[in-house]
Amino acid sequence: MRLNNILIYFLVFFFVGCSDSKIQQEEDYIFGTIIGIKIYGETKIKAEKVSTEIFNEFHRLHKLLHPWEESLITKINHAISKNKSIVINNEEVILILQDIKKLETQTQTYFNPAIGKLIKLWGFHSNDFNQKIIPEKKEIKRLVLSNPSMNSITINNKILKSSNENVQIDLGGYAKGYALDQAKKILTKNNIKNALVNIGGNILAFGKNGERYWKVGIQHPRKPNIIATIDLLPGWAIGTSGDYQRYITVNNIRYSHLLDPKTGYPANNSQSATILVPPSENSGVRSDVFSKPLFISKTKDKMNIAKILNIKNFLIISNNNSIYISKSMSNKIMWEEDIDKKNITIFKTN
Template identity: 25%
Template sequence: MKKVLFILTLFSAGILFAQQPYKRTLKLMGNRFEITVVGKDQVEADEYIDLAVNEITRIEKLISSWDLNSQTSLINSNAGLQPVKVDAELFNLIQRGIGISKLTDGAFDISYASMDKVWKFDGSMKKMPSVDSIKASVEKIGFQNIELNKEQQTVFLKLPGMKIGFGAIGKGYAADKAKELLISKGVKAGIINASGDMNTWGKQPNGEDWKVAITNPMNKNKVFALLPITNGAVVTSGDYEKYVRIDDVRYAHIIDPRSGYPAKGIISVTVFAPKAELADALATSIFVMGKEVGLNRIEQLPNVECIIIDDKGNIITSKNIEIEKS
């Protein structure tokens, strides 16, 4: 999933504060992370950022499907064979993933990783995949076929060839955990930007809320809204940087795991939620559910808001969103 990168605005108005924001940019989990902490000096900030990096690296080792020694890989390699005992942290993450899969009626599905990639968005695809290949691509997908045993703390994928993956929630979860750790260590304010999955806490040194500028999907060089974030997460998913055009029809890279076909009708979704893990999953799901169903589902969730931009450029917001034009 291509994530829109946010522009962070730090307003200091020329005033020197005892506490200052310190930022480090690096590559983690195969993505660009920006970790910002508010601290008294660079030495203190570096110590805190190192803690966050170590936590994100720990989580990557736990959930990676590329690492053959990870518990996630062990679950996948035993699909259709036997249950696998896992750490409580991974068990709970999978349980929440199944919960979101149910909430979205499978628009998000934690077992999407078994999807054969019949759609290619690297410029090599010149014709439509066959109907049979698309149908076959989703045969192993179905969160209903994940069996959890809470007492034994085991995970079993019932179908041979079935796989779980955390591509849609992994970065968000890592950002949540890094934030949680830094708060426990006494860091009063900061931002974890996991390739567009934004997680904030506290306020800027001048007492103002952190703010994000949301990119205009019709013109990536402009922003259409500037919004404050208070101790929460915001994730934007866009389909306008990764797509294929066949016979003058544009197909975006966000695939409906239930049908195997690309989602249509929406070009950008921004979700505000208490946790980046949840915001991450919902942003993808709304593309698949469509704007009416997606908006209705969001408005049933406490402390969750969204901004949807459809393929005609219309802006649809949930009831508690007020857009400050930039």
């Protein structure tokens, strides 16, 4: 695991303007990344209590949804691999599985949580990404052609069954966003008015930072510094998918953990894709899931994907350092370094 890279990412994405003495700040390490919670205007005792409650919820979700360590998801995957049905008594997980099935269709399968076997094949079901060889083409092709999809799964009367033994559920592109939405519920329950929650770059603003909006930074995908900052309005969430935290290097070529489900290979036409999501009940999930299609899809398809998903605020850095940004997003960010305007393409969104 590239803990140093994750730490740098956390620092530049989260700690923008954090010197206010009225801010209570707590950290933990969950979901394979650093978690940060900042609470404004509360006593240290209350802030610690609420932060601990949120961290405990994150640990619960991590154990419940983990894709390769023992969890309910691994039990489901084992049953599917044996072509057996399994009784799911956890209503929360049933609702999650129903949700990700809809999201797979909505994102035109760019978000496909059924490709766990492909993710494992590439060596990403591990805490240390030390795989030094590329999987065999024929095995990648076999898994892709088997068409793993959440649509092969049915749940009737709490009994789950899949018609495809190659389906293996991996919620890595969903769980952090879902956790953000759960954190929002905990903050509301505890009458916290102003907070910022960061799960490895998926960030939710709750209220304000005193009289100011919460300011967050967007990391440069190839440098340990901020490329831009943005004021995050109350209820808004921001999420980034990138190739710079989780990847393997084989023959000096970087292979990201973000696979294109249509090819079975790591997406390689973007360095990062950042989206800004307005307030909603599931803004955390949307910030996590919807950044994936913009990262994975081909450059010529990205604008159409943004329209389909109603993403009005996005910033994409391509593999050749070209920047694609929506007009709405360009009006919200402040560049932190000199950017060659020749490299920027601005898209108008309705």
